[in-house]
Amino acid sequence: MVNEYNYVTCPKCSHDRNSSTLKKCEICGQKLVKQPPIPLLIGIGIFFLATLGASYFLFRARLGSSTASNATSAVSALSSAAPSSPSKTSAPVPGKFDLISSANPELYKTLAQIPNVPQGTFNYGGSTTFAPLRSKGVISSVNQAHPEFKLRYTEPVGEKPGSGSGIKMLLDGQLSFSQSSRPVKDTEFAQGNQRGFKLEQVPVAIDGIVLYVNPGVSIPGLTLSQVRDIFTGKIKNWQEVGGPNLKITPFSRNAKASGSVEFFIEGVLEKQALGASVQQVRDTTQSIREVAKASGGVGYATASEVIGQKTIRPLPLDMRF
Numbered sequence: 001m002v003n004e005y006n007y008v009t010c011p012k013c014s015h016d017r018n019s020s021t022l023k024k025c026e027i028c029g030q031k032l033v034k035q036p037p038i039p040l041l042i043g044i045g046i047f048f049l050a051t052l053g054a055s056y057f058l059f060r061a062r063l064g065s066s067t068a069s070n071a072t073s074a075v076s077a078l079s080s081a082a083p084s085s086p087s088k089t090s091a092p093v094p095g096k097f098d099l100i101s102s103a104n105p106e107l108y109k110t111l112a113q114i115p116n117v118p119q120g121t122f123n124y125g126g127s128t129t130f131a132p133l134r135s136k137g138v139i140s141s142v143n144q145a146h147p148e149f150k151l152r153y154t155e156p157v158g159e160k161p162g163s164g165s166g167i168k169m170l171l172d173g174q175l176s177f178s179q180s181s182r183p184v185k186d187t188e189f190a191q192g193n194q195r196g197f198k199l200e201q202v203p204v205a206i207d208g209i210v211l212y213v214n215p216g217v218s219i220p221g222l223t224l225s226q227v228r229d230i231f232t233g234k235i236k237n238w239q240e241v242g243g244p245n246l247k248i249t250p251f252s253r254n255a256k257a258s259g260s261v262e263f264f265i266e267g268v269l270e271k272q273a274l275g276a277s278v279q280q281v282r283d284t285t286q287s288i289r290e291v292a293k294a295s296g297g298v299g300y301a302t303a304s305e306v307i308g309q310k311t312i313r314p315l316p317l318d319m320r321f
Contacts, residue, residue, distance in 0.1 A: 008032045012310075111145035119148035125155060126166020126179035127259055128283050129207060129302040160282055163259030171195065181207065181302065182259030208303040209264060212288070212312040216295050219243040221316035227268055230298065233275025238296055246296035250278045251287045260302055288312055 010025035011033060024031055108114050134153050142151060154175060156165045166178035171191050184201045192199040211227060213219075219242055222230075229235040231250050238246045252274055255261040265271060281287045284301040291297035292311035299312075306314055 111141055114145075117146045117149045121150040121152055122176035123152050123154045123174065124177050124179065125153060125161065125169055125175055127163040127181040128161055128253075129163075129181040129260060129304070130179040131284070132304055160254050160257040162253065162257030163262075165257045167199075170199070180259055182262050209260060209268075209300055210303045210306040211298065211300045211315045211317060212291060212306050212309075213299075213315050214291055214293075214295055214297040215311075215313045217243055217246065217298070217313070219315070221318060223318045224268060227317065228270065228272070231264075231269060231274055231278060232272045233277050236277065248277070249294040249297045250275070251281050251290050251294075251297065251299040252278050253283065253287065254280055260300075264300060 008022065010030050012025065012030035022032060139151060142149065154169070155161050156169055159165045163178075163180040163182050166175065167180060167184065167188050169175045170178040171188065180201070184199055189199055211222065217238055219238065222241060226235060226241050230241075230248055231252070235241060236248055238244055238248055252264075253261050255265055255274070265274070279290070281290060281299075284305045287299040287301060288306070288309055288311065291299045297312075298315075306312070
C-alpha cells in the first residue's frame, strides 16, 4: 500500500502523528492547522541509524552513482559492478560501531548541491524511525532540488512496517532502497548474494531510544535494571520502583519487524524475551496514544518521535545500574 505519510502537528498537545486528512487532533481534539512544508533531511541507499537535528545533508560520496537506471528494481539499485556469489570465506559483517567509525560522509548544506542524483521513481520503505523524514515538506524539498528524482513510500502488505520487513521487501525486489534502524544481518546479506546482488548499508547518523510513561506516573526515573525487569515481567507495579500504586502496562512493537525493538531486547533486556504483560502495538504512533490513555502505561521509541510530545513524559534513565 502506498502512503505519503503526511502528518500535522497539534498546536495544543504537540502530537505530531495526525494524518493530514484529519481536521482535529486524534489525541486531544484540538482543531488542526496545516503548516507550510519545512525542509528536513533525506538520505539515499540502505540507511542504518537515523536522527533529527543535523544542519547538513549526509551522503556517501559514491551513493548517487551506485544506482542503476532501473528505478524500481532493488537488485539494480544496490547491485555491485558484478553480481557477487555466496562465499564460505567471506569477511565478517561489520557491527554498528564499526559502520559508524568507518563512515566517510560528504557534507552538503543544501539538497541542490548533491551531485550524481539518479533519475526515475524509487520505491522505498522500512523503519518507522524515519517517519519524520517522510513528510510532505521533505518530499517537496527533494522534488524542488531534483525534479527527476521521485520518491514513493511503500508499506508491506499484510505485515507491520519496520526495519526487518523493509529489508525483506528490498530483497524481494519491491523497493529500490530500505531504511533501517539496525545493521543488516548475515542471513540478509546471504539472501542477497543467493539472488545475485550485494546489499550495501550506509550509516547516516546515531539515534537514541527514549523511555516514556503516562504523565500520571510520578517517578523521577528508572535504572536500566528496573527497565529490564519491567519489560520482562518481573516488576508489575509502579510502587515497586518508588512510584504510585498502579499496575504497570508496558507497550512494545513487534521484534520481528522493528529494528528498534531488536536493539532494545539485545542492549537493554540482555537478550531476554519481552514479558507476557507487554502489549503489542503496530507503530510508535499507536504506542504513544496507548501510553497516554493507560494510567500506568510505559513505552519506548526512537528519540526523534518522542521528544516534544506533550501527552506522554520522557523518563530519565540511570545508566550506572
